[in-house]
Amino acid sequence: MDGLKGLTAEDPRTIGAYRLLGRLGTGGMGRVYLARSEGGRTVAVKLVRAELAVEQEFRDRFRAEVAAARRVGGRWTAPVLDADTEADVPWVATGYIAGPALSEVVEGTYGPLPEDSINRLAYGLSSALLDIHGVGLVHRDLKPSNVLLTIDGPRVIDFGIARALDAVSEHTQTRAGMVVGSPSFMSPEQVRGERITPASDVFCLGSVLAYAASGRMPFGSLVSGVHSVLFRVAESDPDLDAVPESLQELISGCLAKSPEGRPAPEEIIASIGPVSSGGAASPWLPAELIARLGQHAVRLLDTDTPPSGQPARTRTVEAVGASPSEHAESRTTVLPAGSGSGSASASGGAYGPDGGHGPGAPRSGSHGGPDGSGSGAAAPAPAVSRRRRWPLALGAVAVVIAAAGVATFTVPALGGGGRSGGGSDIPAAYVGTWTGAVERDGVPTGQQRRFVISHGSMGEVVANSISLGATYECKSDGKLVSVSDADGLRLDTTVVHSAPEGRCSALGEHSLKRGPRGTLMWSAAGRTATLRPAGHEVVPTAYLGTWERPNADGVGTQRVTIERAPVGSAAVTIEVRGSGGHCTARADFYSADGKLTVGPSVVQRRAPGCTASSSSYFRIAGDGSLVREFRGNDKQPRSYTKVQ
Incomplete structure (x- = not known):
């Protein structure tokens, strides 16, 4: 909180229904403010840069990403609470997480975490990825500065919305001082410019866990050069020598070069099993860190509206490490053409010697930028109107009881059934x-x-x-x-x-x-x-791939492609090519209880006679073929042969 900056003449005093308390930082997408809602909730409001708002492709992507991100639950992430994507200067409000970034804890205040904490970190981050992937998003920039540590578990920030930067022209990227990716925490697919899937996040998870367990990046820091790191990510084995032996199998599995070789998040959760051995009140972090988290939460509760140009007023309590800092000029690294950066997220912090973030990256209570970076020059922000509120479930916030200078905490076990520590109204x-x-x-x-x-x-x-x-x-x-x-x-x-x-x-x-x-x-x-x-479900491996059958008239083919995806996400693509043209449709995955159940198809590419189909079931027949059965009509089952 010491790094919270006062508001200047160019800053609005309110955004939507939120009263601004001060600046947390700036990033590739714009400026970030600490704010309070009408009901007293502390939030981080991210105001998009004016030069980005005028690019229609960016605005369209931003609108879609916010709509998806607001459906992600707040148990393991910073939830999207409100947004106005149609304002002249769009903005989004997320829950403010009262805790330091993993990068700050490992590099500054504590060092590598103990094995039990790493297991709980892996459980929490895998649960966050399940929630993020469950609404059709891929984080694309999971790194230590985007993982915040709270009393009752880790929280992931800056998911989904950062993908909007992919739509921005190269000219605007350069002008706004944007940063492309975080090399030490990229996946091989990002480095090679290949298609990014949820498995990319699992690779990044492995790098984060290796870093948290050893204090070292598994593919080296940027001291040896950007291209050297990118080459090792794509081609070399990770350096896990400093990782405890009991954790190496889990982490090395996540760091498989092939996306198909990595475990799914729910498989990681299952392999870890129950993560609490000390009961519902068992802390997941060392006592020293728990005490500092309590001090930080007390400071947050005491923050009040500052006078113009002055820092927010807080009670004098030792902070948790460093806070988000802001720089008038950011240090920017944009990978040159042909470097292999591909479609990497444009959401990393400025490259520093640690490879994960530069001097402007967010730290304690990290919300340094809408895209996860904490640096970059911001355009002046006009007063912002409020058009629509999108409330979402807020994640647990620690309850701190201070008595005689000693902080006492009620800490639910990770993944357990305890009541949320932040006064959740849901039993x-x-x-x-x-x-x-x-x-x-x-x-x-x-x-x-x-x-x-x-x-x-x-x-x-x-x-x-x-x-x-x-x-x-x-x-x-x-x-x-x-x-x-x-x-x-x-x-x-x-x-x-x-x-x-x-x-x-x-x-x-x-x-x-x-x-x-x-x-x-x-x-x-x-x-x-x-x-x-029901638990978490994803498409079983046996169904994955592309399946084909000839059309009934003998002209053209019908293809079904099934991808690994969580419940509620589009997992099935149906393509029909024939004398009438080319028809493409998508269907959502609903369940995998004995059969693969999918919803009605939604036509994406139309041709004459192209119509949506009803909900259906898929099953694997004894001969290895894929059989599709339709609900609610008299269509006969269809059989497909696997082609890839």
Whole structure:
């Protein structure tokens, strides 16, 4: 907090409904402010640079990325709480995380973390990736300065939104002082300019864990030169000599050169297993770090609105390491053409001798830039209007009780069922993924309902829901209206996706109550369902690849390509090429309980006679072929042979 800068004459005093307290830093996308909401919540508001806002391709990408990012739960990430992507100068507000960056802890205040902390770090970061990938995003810049440490676990920041910078022209990148990537924490696909998938984030996770466990970057620092690091990422084995032997198998698996050879996040979680051996109050970090986190949280609570040009006022308490710093001129490194940077995220901190971030990168309570960097010159920001609020579940914030100079903490075990330490209104028994068949007046409707419930507060979005019928798929967000032992959770829902378009309605208020034997009882508009825990799911390996069959008329082919993706994401591409032209459609993955269930296809490329299909099931036949069965119509099953 010592690095919090006062507001200047060029800074607005409010953005939307948020009262600005000071500047946290600047980055490739713009300026970042510490702010307070009308209800007193501390947030980080990221204001896009004016020169980026005029580029339509950037604005379109920014709008799409914010829409996806706001659906990521706040358990393991800094949640998107609000945004105005249509303002003259777009902005987005995220939950402020009261904790230092992993880079600051390892390099400055503590050093490498112990083995138990690394296991818990791996569990938390893998859970964050599941949440991020679950809404169709790839982080693309997972690095130590984008991992914040809190009392009840790690938090990942700057996911998804940074991808909007890929749409910016080279001229604007140079003018704005943007930084392309973080070489020491890139994946081989990024270095080679290949297609970026969720597996790229797993490679970056391996590099982060190696760094946290040893204090060294597995492919070297930039002292030896950018190209040398990039070559080692793409071609050389990682240096894990300083990593404890018990962690080397996990980390080396993540660092496989081939994306197909890396474990999926849920496989990492399963391999780690329960991460708490000391009960619900067992700290996941060493006692020294826990105490400093408490001191930092006290300072945050005491921060008040500063006078113009003055730093924010805080109580005098020792801070956790260094804070975000801001520089009038940033140190910028843009990889030259032909360097192998490819489609790397343009979201890294300025290159410093450590290879992960430069002197302007965010540190304690790190929110240095909308894209994760903490440096760069900002354009003057006009007053910003508020057009629409998008609340989302806020992640847990530590509760600190100071008595006689000693901080005491209630710390839930990572991945466990304890109540969120930040005063979440959602009882822990409701948090998780739930699924069940829908009935109306006791008669099955053929519809399936799936909920993902996260911690959060009254008025925030705490639930994402998928409703799957024979011919339609609906996705909605649920805002918490009330919670009680008698009535359970009551949600006000809003449709965020409808296939086909216009088919879905929100059904008014939804009710979720505790049921027998660990179930939840859902009801809305006369419909009911008994929901059971579903856990995280991704497309099983057996289905992955491209499958083909000839068209019925013997002209052209039908192709089905299935990719690894989490529930709710587009995983299936259907292509039909024939005498009538070329038709392409996509379908979302719903579940993998015995069969692969997908939603109705959404046509992306039309030709005469090209129509969407109903929800369907895929299964692997005894001869190894892929069989597709359709719901809700009389189409005969179709069989496909694997071609790649």
